[in-house]
Every structure is written in C-alpha cells, then in structure tokens.
Amino acid sequence: MHNHLLIKDKKRSGPIIKEMHITPIAITDPPLLNAAGIHAPYALRTVLELVTDDGISGISEIPGNSDIDQALEYSRSLVIGSDPYHLNQLNHSLEAHFSQETASERGDAPWDQRKLVHVFSALEVACLDIIGKLQNRPIVDLLGGKMRDTVPFAAYLFFKYEGAGGVLEKGKDPQATGWAAARQEEAIDPNGIVAQARAMCHAFGFKSIKLKGGAFEPRLETDCMLALYEEFGEAVPLRFDPNAIWKPETALKYGLEMEGILEYLEDPVRGQENMAQLKKKLKTPLATNMCTTSFEEIPRSIQLGSEDIILSDHHFWGGLRASMELSRMCRTFGRGLSMHSNSHLGISLAAMVHLGAALPEVPYALDTHYPWQSEDVIIGGRLPIVDGSVAVPEGPGLGVELDRSSLQTLHENYLACGIKKRDDEAEMRKYHPEWVFQKVRW
Amino acid sequence: MHNHLLIKDKKRSGPIIKEMHITPIAITDPPLLNAAGIHAPYALRTVLELVTDDGISGISEIPGNSDIDQALEYSRSLVIGSDPYHLNQLNHSLEAHFSQETASERGDAPWDQRKLVHVFSALEVACLDIIGKLQNRPIVDLLGGKMRDTVPFAAYLFFKYEGAGGVLEKGKDPQATGWAAARQEEAIDPNGIVAQARAMCHAFGFKSIKLKGGAFEPRLETDCMLALYEEFGEAVPLRFDPNAIWKPETALKYGLEMEGILEYLEDPVRGQENMAQLKKKLKTPLATNMCTTSFEEIPRSIQLGSEDIILSDHHFWGGLRASMELSRMCRTFGRGLSMHSNSHLGISLAAMVHLGAALPEVPYALDTHYPWQSEDVIIGGRLPIVDGSVAVPEGPGLGVELDRSSLQTLHENYLACGIKKRDDEAEMRKYHPEWVFQKVRW
Numbered sequence: 001m002h003n004h005l006l007i008k009d010k011k012r013s014g015p016i017i018k019e020m021h022i023t024p025i026a027i028t029d030p031p032l033l034n035a036a037g038i039h040a041p042y043a044l045r046t047v048l049e050l051v052t053d054d055g056i057s058g059i060s061e062i063p064g065n066s067d068i069d070q071a072l073e074y075s076r077s078l079v080i081g082s083d084p085y086h087l088n089q090l091n092h093s094l095e096a097h098f099s100q101e102t103a104s105e106r107g108d109a110p111w112d113q114r115k116l117v118h119v120f121s122a123l124e125v126a127c128l129d130i131i132g133k134l135q136n137r138p139i140v141d142l143l144g145g146k147m148r149d150t151v152p153f154a155a156y157l158f159f160k161y162e163g164a165g166g167v168l169e170k171g172k173d174p175q176a177t178g179w180a181a182a183r184q185e186e187a188i189d190p191n192g193i194v195a196q197a198r199a200m201c202h203a204f205g206f207k208s209i210k211l212k213g214g215a216f217e218p219r220l221e222t223d224c225m226l227a228l229y230e231e232f233g234e235a236v237p238l239r240f241d242p243n244a245i246w247k248p249e250t251a252l253k254y255g256l257e258m259e260g261i262l263e264y265l266e267d268p269v270r271g272q273e274n275m276a277q278l279k280k281k282l283k284t285p286l287a288t289n290m291c292t293t294s295f296e297e298i299p300r301s302i303q304l305g306s307e308d309i310i311l312s313d314h315h316f317w318g319g320l321r322a323s324m325e326l327s328r329m330c331r332t333f334g335r336g337l338s339m340h341s342n343s344h345l346g347i348s349l350a351a352m353v354h355l356g357a358a359l360p361e362v363p364y365a366l367d368t369h370y371p372w373q374s375e376d377v378i379i380g381g382r383l384p385i386v387d388g389s390v391a392v393p394e395g396p397g398l399g400v401e402l403d404r405s406s407l408q409t410l411h412e413n414y415l416a417c418g419i420k421k422r423d424d425e426a427e428m429r430k431y432h433p434e435w436v437f438q439k440v441r442w
Numbered sequence: 443m444h445n446h447l448l449i450k451d452k453k454r455s456g457p458i459i460k461e462m463h464i465t466p467i468a469i470t471d472p473p474l475l476n477a478a479g480i481h482a483p484y485a486l487r488t489v490l491e492l493v494t495d496d497g498i499s500g501i502s503e504i505p506g507n508s509d510i511d512q513a514l515e516y517s518r519s520l521v522i523g524s525d526p527y528h529l530n531q532l533n534h535s536l537e538a539h540f541s542q543e544t545a546s547e548r549g550d551a552p553w554d555q556r557k558l559v560h561v562f563s564a565l566e567v568a569c570l571d572i573i574g575k576l577q578n579r580p581i582v583d584l585l586g587g588k589m590r591d592t593v594p595f596a597a598y599l600f601f602k603y604e605g606a607g608g609v610l611e612k613g614k615d616p617q618a619t620g621w622a623a624a625r626q627e628e629a630i631d632p633n634g635i636v637a638q639a640r641a642m643c644h645a646f647g648f649k650s651i652k653l654k655g656g657a658f659e660p661r662l663e664t665d666c667m668l669a670l671y672e673e674f675g676e677a678v679p680l681r682f683d684p685n686a687i688w689k690p691e692t693a694l695k696y697g698l699e700m701e702g703i704l705e706y707l708e709d710p711v712r713g714q715e716n717m718a719q720l721k722k723k724l725k726t727p728l729a730t731n732m733c734t735t736s737f738e739e740i741p742r743s744i745q746l747g748s749e750d751i752i753l754s755d756h757h758f759w760g761g762l763r764a765s766m767e768l769s770r771m772c773r774t775f776g777r778g779l780s781m782h783s784n785s786h787l788g789i790s791l792a793a794m795v796h797l798g799a800a801l802p803e804v805p806y807a808l809d810t811h812y813p814w815q816s817e818d819v820i821i822g823g824r825l826p827i828v829d830g831s832v833a834v835p836e837g838p839g840l841g842v843e844l845d846r847s848s849l850q851t852l853h854e855n856y857l858a859c860g861i862k863k864r865d866d867e868a869e870m871r872k873y874h875p876e877w878v879f880q881k882v883r884w
Binding site: 014083085086087088089091092134135136137141142143144145146147295296298299302321322324325328329331332333334358360 | 456525527528529530531533534576577578579583584585586587588589737738740741744763764766767770771773774775776800802
C-alpha cells in the first residue's frame with residue numbers, strides 16, 4: 001500500500017546488505033533486586049550482524065527477548081538486498097510491516113510499538129557501523145561529530161543478594177578480589193549499599209551515584225540515600241529510582257525528606273499525571289524512563305509537565321538519530337536529557353558513548369549496568385571505564401569488533417540457560433515463593 | 443568559557459577546511475508584489491564555498507544580506523582548520539561566538555538569532571556537500587536516504603507589475619516566448635493571476651498552486667483565489683498567503699469565504715495568538731512561516747495551537763539536520779510540514795530537494811521561487827522542473843557544481859546594482875512615493 005513511496009535502486013551507488021545474523025546470547029548477571037523482582041543468573045541480549053556484499057560487517061546489540069528476535073526475523077526480507085544508507089525507507093517499511101502484522105491483535109498497545117523501535121534500533125546501529133566503516137569515520141561523526149572525547153557515567157548501585165550470577169548463582173567466588181569480589185557481596189541495607197558504592201567508585205572512578213530502589217520499603221531505601229549522602233557529601237551527585245512503585249503520598253513524604261540531597265529523583269510514582277502532580281510539590285528534579293518513553297508520549301508530557309529530565313535509551317527510542325531528534329526536542333521544551341541502561345555488553349556501550357559524545361551537552365552522567373557484567377563479545381575484551389568515563393572508541397563505525405568465539409560461548413549459554421524472556425518476578429519466586437509483582441506497592 | 447568542551451583534533455582522521463569563499467551575488471528578479479512592498483530588479487544571494495586541504499569543494503547558498511555576510515566572515519576563524527564532520531562543535535562555537543558578540547546589543551531579538559541560523563545553515567550545507575563527496579553519496583543519504591526519487595513543488599503565483607527585473611527593469615523583452623514571456627506580464631487582477639497560473643503550470647507541470655497575497659485589498663485577492671478555483675477545480679490544491687497583513691476579522695471573513703477551496707491558508711494574521719484564535723473558527727488548515735519560525739517558538743505554538751502546518755526553510759531553521767529534527771517534532775505534535783522559499787538559485791534548490799526526498803512524507807508540494815529566476819550559478823544551468831517535481835540530483839553531495847564564470851558575472855551584478863539588503867518598501871516607493879509598510883493593513 002505504500003509502494004508508491006518505495007524506491008527502486010536503479011543505480012547502485014554502494015554496497016548492499018547480503019547477510020543478517022541474529023544471535024541471542026545469555027550473559028552472567030548478579031541477583032540484582034528491583035521493583036519487578038530480581039535479575040536471573042543470566043541476562044539476555046541479542047547481537048545483530050549485517051554483512052554487505054563487499055564483506056563489511058556492522059553490529060549492534062539490543063535487549064534479548066524471543067519475541068523481538070522473531071520481529072528481527074520478520075525484518076530480514078526488508079533488510080537483505082537493501083542499501084545500508086537507506087534507513088528512512090527501512091523505518092517506513094518496518095512501520096508498515098508491523099502495523100499490518102499485528103494490528104488486529106494489539107490495537108494501540110505499547111508492546112508492539114516497542115518491538116518496532118527495538119528492531120529499527122538494532123538495524124540502524126548496525127547500518128551506521130557499516131557506514132562508518134565505509135567512510136573510515138566513527139559513528140559519532142555521522143551524528144554531527146563529537147563534543148567531548150570521553151562520556152561520563154554514574155555508579156549504578158543495586159540492592160542485591162549474595163552472588164555474581166551465572167554458574168555461581170547464589171554463591172560467591174572466594175578467589176575474586178577487588179570489584180570482582182565486591183560485586184558478589186550482599187547489599188540489603190545502608191551499610192551494604194555504602195560499601196558497594198565505595199567499591200564501585202574506587203574501581204571505576206564514578207563521580208555520580210544512582211541507587212535502583214523499589215525493592216524494600218521506602219524507609220530503608222531512603223535511609224540508604226541518606227547514608228550515601230553522609231558518606232559522599234555534596235561532591236557526588238546522587239540519584240534514586242524506585243521504579244514507580246511508590247504511591248503519591250509516599251513519594252511526597254520521602255521526596256521531601258531527600259530534598260536537597262538528590263541530583264534527581266527517578267520515576268518515584270507511576271504515570272505522567274502522578275509525576276506532574278508530584279513535580280509541583282518537590283524542588284528535586286524528576287527524571288523518567290517509565291512515564292515518557294516514546295515520541296508518542298511527549299505531547300502529554302509537555303501538556304502535564306511530567307518530568308524535568310528524560311532518560312533516553314537508543315534501544316527504546318528507535319536508534320541513534322532518533323535520539324539526536326529527542327535531544328533537540330528536550331532542548332526545545334526545557335527538558336534535561338540523560339541515558340537509561342539495562343544489563344548490556346560493549347556493543348551497546350560503544351553506541352551509547354558515540355551518542356553521548358555527540359549530544360550538545362551531558363549535564364548528568366549516564367546510566368550503565370556495565371560494571372555488573374563480566375563478559376563481553378568484543379575483541380580486546382571489555383571497554384575500560386576510567387575516572388567514571390568511557391573514551392569514544394577511535395576506530396571507524398562503532399569502533400568495536402565482534403569476538404566470534406565469545407559470541408559462540410554466550411550463545412551456548414543462551415541455549416543452555418533456558419531463559420527466553422526476562423522475568424524478574426519468576427526469578428524472585430525462587431527466593432520467595434509467595435512474591436508477586438505489584439505496579440504500586442508502598 | 444566553553445573551552446572544556448572543545449575537542450583538539452589530536453588524531454587527524456580526514457581532511458580539514460582550508461579555504462572559505464563568501465561571494466555575494468545579485469540575480470535578476472521581477473517586480474513581484476507582497477505585503478512588504480515589491481521585489482527590486484535584483485535579489486541578493488550569498489554563495490559560500492569551503493575547500494578542504496585535499497581540494498574537495500563544498501558549496502551552499504543563503505539569502506543575501508551584508509550583515510549576514512559579515513556574520514559569515516566572523517565564523518571564518520572557527521571554520522578554517524576544522525573538520526567538516528564536526529558540525530555539532532561548530533554550531534556550539536557559533537552559539538558561543540554570537541552570544542558574546544551581540545548579547546549587550548540585542549537581548550533576545552529575533553534578528554541575531556536568525557543570523558546564527560543562517561550562518562550555520564550555510565556552513566552545514568557546504569560541509570555536508572564535502573562529506574557527500576568524500577563518501578561518494580548524495581546528501582539525502584546523509585539524512586537517512588531518500589523516500590522518493592522526485593520532490594513535488596507548487597506553482598508560486600505573485601501579483602506583479604510588468605517586467606522581468608534586472609536590466610529590463612520595468613520593461614518587457616519582446617523577444618521572449620513561452621514562460622519567459624509570461625513571466626514578464628503584469629498580473630494585478632483575477633484574469634492576470636489565472637493567466638500566470640496557466641502559463642506557469644503549463645511550463646513546469648505544477649500540480650498545486652500558491653498565490654502570494656497581501657498586496658491588494660482582500661476582496662480582490664479573494665476573488666483571485668475564487669477565479670483560480672473556477673479555472674483549476676478541486677484537482678489542483680490551492681493555497682493563499684497574505685503575509686499576516688490581515689486583521690483577525692478580515693481573515694475570518696475571507697477565510698470563511700474561501701472555506702473548502704483551499705488546501706491551506708498561510709499566515710492570514712500576525713502572531714501565534716491571532717493564528718490560534720482564527721484556527722478555532724476555520725476548518726481550512728492554517729500554515730505558517732511567520733508565526734512559528736524557530737525551535738524557540740515551538741513550545742508556545744504547541745500551547746496555543748497556532749497552526750496546522752509549519753513551512754520550514756533550512757536557511758532559517760539551522761540547516762538540513764535541524765530540519766529533520768523539525769520534521770520529527772512536527773510528527774510528534776501533529777503538525778504538517780512543508781517548505782518555504784525565497785528567491786533562490788539551484789544550489790538552494792538542490793539542498794531543498796535532498797531534504798524533501800529524505801522527509802518521511804511530503805503531503806504538501808513545497809514552495810519555490812525558482813521559475814521567477816532565469817540565471818544560475820551551477821554547471822549545466824538551471825535544474826529542470828518536470829511534472830511539477832525536481833529529481834534528486836544523483837551526483838555526490840548536493841550533486842550540483844559551481845559555475846565559476848556565472849558566479850563572477852552575478853557577483854559583478856552585485857557590485858554594480860548597489861543593493862546591500864533586501865528592501866521591498868524602498869523599491870515600492872519608486873512606484874508609489876507615499877507607500878509605507880504596515881504590519882497589519884486590512
């Protein structure tokens with residue numbers, strides 16, 4: 001039905017995509033607590049590789065989910081034979097494809113929308129990796145060039161049970177030292193959280209700290225933030241994220257108690273309306289990656305005044321160029337912009353760093369789960385975090401290359417671990433059989 | 443003050459800009475009427491050429507204005523020695539430069555803001571032309587690739603006095619035939635306008651028609667639109683643009699009279715508030731290139747609901763990538779997007795076509811003054827308009843190359859004609875000595 005818009009490549013002006021490889025992998029993940037339960041011993045990612053007819057490989061990494069892998073499979077017929085530069089057309093075709101595919105089942109449900117943005121994000125980053133290699137330029141140059149040589153990240157603290165995930169599961173590795181040992185420690189109270197913060201900041205040099213909350217009652221979690229402030233003082237900006245599990249009155253009470261010690265409070269309550277109401281009563285800036293998570297939700301966010309800062313994620317917002325468009329929108333409407341993270345490896349980190357380097361400003365250190373992972377799928381191993389920052393990779397494209405042996409190992413982990421979708425609630429029931437997820441708990 | 447953000451090019455990964463040539467030119471322009479007066483016999487443009495150290499030339503064209511030429515000169519120290527990919531940093535430096543330059547004089551006046559966007563637009567398009575040549579890809583591919591092979595434009599009608607401008611001034615060239623002859627004809631009433639429309643559509647195959655109004659009293663201009671509808675019927679979308687010179691009650695009266703015959707009504711009244719009020723009372727969509735003309739004006743446009751369609755202009759909105767960002771904003775907030783034009787040559791037209799080809803959709807044919815010009819500065823002469831559309835140039839970058847001999851001739855015209863800034867009011871006084879510009883006349 002949109003055929004009148006489609007372009008025939010009458011004149012080949014460059015390479016076309018000949019191969020598409022979708023590889024689900026499972027990576028070791030510690031038992032990190034959050035409002036939805038607890039991380040399973042393995043977190044899933046999907047690695048996409050596109051290869052052109054002249055042998056140039058472009059890669060990307062997205063959250064692993066068998067439905068999204070299947071959606072990526074759907075896109076194969078659109079991708080093979082296409083020009084990696086023709087991303088507008090690819091996005092347009094995907095929009096048409098997915099709307100035809102599931103219109104009767106889903107209506108306007110957000111789930112399918114997210115499938116589309118994940119799929120396009122995976123394809124776009126891999127195509128930009130190819131384009132960068134064709135030009136011998138880093139991806140940041142395809143986004144207008146870098147504003148900074150290194151991109152700052154925050155220490156991302158979690159309440160957690162003992163263990164480092166993977167085959168160690170709930171146990172600890174007594175051989176581990178430094179952060180590798182600290183990463184295994186239980187942290188379920190202020191002392192544990194402060195110790196985790198100390199160890200993580202010592203190992204990586206982070207200059208901002210975020211605590212993922214929503215796991216314990218608000219009194220305990222607020223006490224952890226007060227303990228972090230006591231330990232680190234004003235020099236280290238602090239953020240707290242209870243994942244929208246608090247009632248408005250709870251958020252107001254503890255928000256007021258933390259007034260003055262937080263750089264921002266992330267998703268204290270659920271929904272744009274509740275966020276907007278709370279924002280009127282607190283001086284602490286409110287950030288979100290839950291109430292305003294797509295372009296479709298921006299108009300109502302603007303109308304209501306739901307948040308001060310949007311935590312973008314190129315995996316959820318439809319890629320790196322879309323994230324630059326979001327940046328313009330945030331500047332236009334007086335929203336700050338920073339970055340959300342999920343458990344991820346070095347391919348996603350490299351993409352986040354290229355984007356972070358291109359943004360006009362980075363007033364808030366970005367989120368990353370990277371210290372919680374120990375493996376990677378890139379040649380040369382894990383990207384270093386130095387003084388809390390990651391340097392923009394200097395090679396062409398993403399500047400990281402696929403380690404095929406590691407990819408194979410992590411794919412075998414995927415096949416062996418039996419996990420097909422993230423389910424933190426089911427994992428939590430292994431510890432607490434009666435546990436049920438509640439959208440709003442306290 | 444922003445030095446901590448500036449990047450040193452420690453590692454050269456590509457060419458740098460070595461030469462910058464700013465050439466003001468004057469092009470023949472017919473005596474076209476509008477709300478601000480009448481076009482002088484010459485319209486001004488400025489052609490920018492950047493040349494890299496390995497001899498790659500990138501070009502662009504912006505509206506001519508000695509103040510903006512001077513602002514371009516200011517940018518020279520930032521541009522020479524810089525990497526053409528590093529546009530984010532260039533824009534950032536220009537923002538800092540211009541705010542320091544004129545902060546005390548101008549406050550928040552729109553004029554200086556426009557200087558910045560013009561300068562950055564000129565530099566960005568020339569840099570994208572270089573980048574496209576480096577990659578051997580058309581600029582549309584740097585914007586995500588083309589959605590269409592040709593971009594539709596509208597016939598742009600004007601009330602006018604006899605003559606074709608330039609050395610012919612108020613006279614006519616009796617040798618001219620076809621559109622070249624029709625272009626010289628007077629058009630000051632419905633018959634003249636319909637004849638102009640017929641001739642222009644016949645010559646170029648346009649499938650939409652716009653009349654620039656604001657020159658005569660509303661009754662006469664509305665009658666012209668009714669005559670066009672009578673002549674062309676529903677098959678040819680019609681637009682009318684009185685350049686915000688109407689009072690609200692006038693706009694409502696004639697807007698209601700034209701209800702049902704217009705594709706859109708452009709800037710019937712002045713200011714976002716008046717536009718928003720009128721929009722509530724008319725079914726005809728309202729378009730603007732006067733009330734919402736910058737990102738800074740978007741939030742109030744959204745709050746008030748000032749217009750249905752934004753007529754962008756990459757010269758005013760800060761370049762081609764910024765225009766893609768505007769496109770995302772328009773889709774997000776339910777605004778249509780089309781394109782505004784000023785008297786221009788083929789370099790600007792090529793840039794408009796690359797942008798138009800990359801946009802997700804082009805629901806409204808774009809504006810262009812191109813048929814009113816007869817010269818050009820590109821090798822091979824003027825770009826053809828076929829069936830009302832312009833094909834995306836196929837060469838790398840803009841796909842058009844500077845004709846240095848024509849550039850020299852038109853620069854000599856500039857030196858000879860004595861015009862340094864557009865002043866339609868002064869020109870009108872040559873015909874009507876008592877004439878004064880009024881922001882709102884009828």
